[in-house]
Amino acid sequence: MIIKMALKELEIRKELYTFILLQLIITFLIAVSFISMMETEYTKYKAFESYVKKEGWYIYGGNILTPDNYVVNAPAMLEGYLASSDILACYALSGELQKEEMPIQAKTIVYDQPIIDAYKPDIKEGRWLKNADIGTNTVEAVIAPNSYGIGLGDTLTIHEYGAASEESPVSVEIVGILADDAEYYDISFSDNMINYKNLFASVSKGKQDEPVLLMSREDIINTENGSELLLMQGTVLLTWKEGITDEEKKYQIYVRTLFYSSKRRIICGYPKEPERNNR
Known part of the structure; x- marks a missing residue:
């Protein structure tokens, strides 16, 4: 019951x-x-905890030039001016990207190796970038979903601006496809810069007819004339080393102003150089 x-x-x-x-x-x-x-x-x-915790400068530049108007394509070019800073940079390609002789419009970001080692975006096909191969004229790339039909295993070519047509272009092998909602190291603006979130952009907010293409600086440098293909551009972190003096900070602020350029490749104003006793 x-x-x-x-x-x-x-x-x-x-x-x-x-x-x-x-x-x-x-x-x-x-x-x-x-x-x-x-x-x-x-x-x-x-x-990127070690960077956002330090003092320094967060720069997003069109093209970075030295005070004597040389295009910067490696952190070493800045060491003489910014000896008390650690530099983490992105680069753009100085060349045309093609697929079977058809020009490709892409947002190309070339990373310093520490960026590649520090953060791996979500990959839906293939893999993330690995250490550069030495002695080849082929580089690796990871691309976002796109309207060009570029997929895993496809090969693109980089043609240096102004180079003779008979010169061998650099081959780009697609080794990975980013997930539709992947976030990658770049920049996103906000009222209160800098927060670690400002160091990331989303594939979902990009354009399929201008997909993001991610590559390694070391990989490109190892190709023939690879250094001629790079411009320091985009997100650049200048963090001050421990023990930097106030005098060095003032000088670095001055130098940083000289380096920062607009997309028209014009260096911003030339402030009066701070006096230095040891320079």
């Missing part, structure tokens, strides 16, 4: 119990999603 009453009560409250069960499932899924989101954010923060 008791069992029959219990079964009858269960039948009566079936909808209520089903509703409670659904609530528990939804709560669990929300918790899992929140934990996953927090893990993603922590991974992004941890990748």
Whole structure:
């Protein structure tokens, strides 16, 4: 009799119990999603924690030139001016990207190796960039989904501006395809710069007819005339080394102003150089 009453009560409250069960499932899924989101954010923060914790400059430049008007294509070119800074930079290609002789419009970002080592964006096909191969005229790249039909295993070519047509172009092998919602190291603007979130952009906010193409500076430098293909451009972090003096900071502020240029390749104003006793 008791069992029959219990079964009858269960039948009566079936909808209520089903509703409670659904609530528990939804709560669990929300918790899992929140934990996953927090893990993603922590991974992004941890990748560049040592940089965002330091004092220094966060530059987003069209093209970076030295005070004597040389195009910067390597951090070493700045060391003489910024000896008390660590430099982490991105670069653009000085050349035309083609697929079977058809020009390709892409947002090309070339990374210093520490960026590649620090953060791996979500890849839906293939793999992330690896250490550069020496002695080849082929470089690796990871590309976002695109309207050109460029996929895993495809080969593009980089043609240096002004180079003779018979010269061998650099081959670009597509080794990975970014996920549709992947975030990659670049820049996103906000009112309060700098936060680690400002160091990332999203594939989902890009254009399929101008996909982001990610490459390694070391990989390009190892090709024939590779240094001629690069311009320091985009996100550049100048962080001050421990023990830097106030005098050196003033000088670096001056030099940084000289380096920063607009997209028209014009160096911004020339302030009066701070006096230095040891330079």
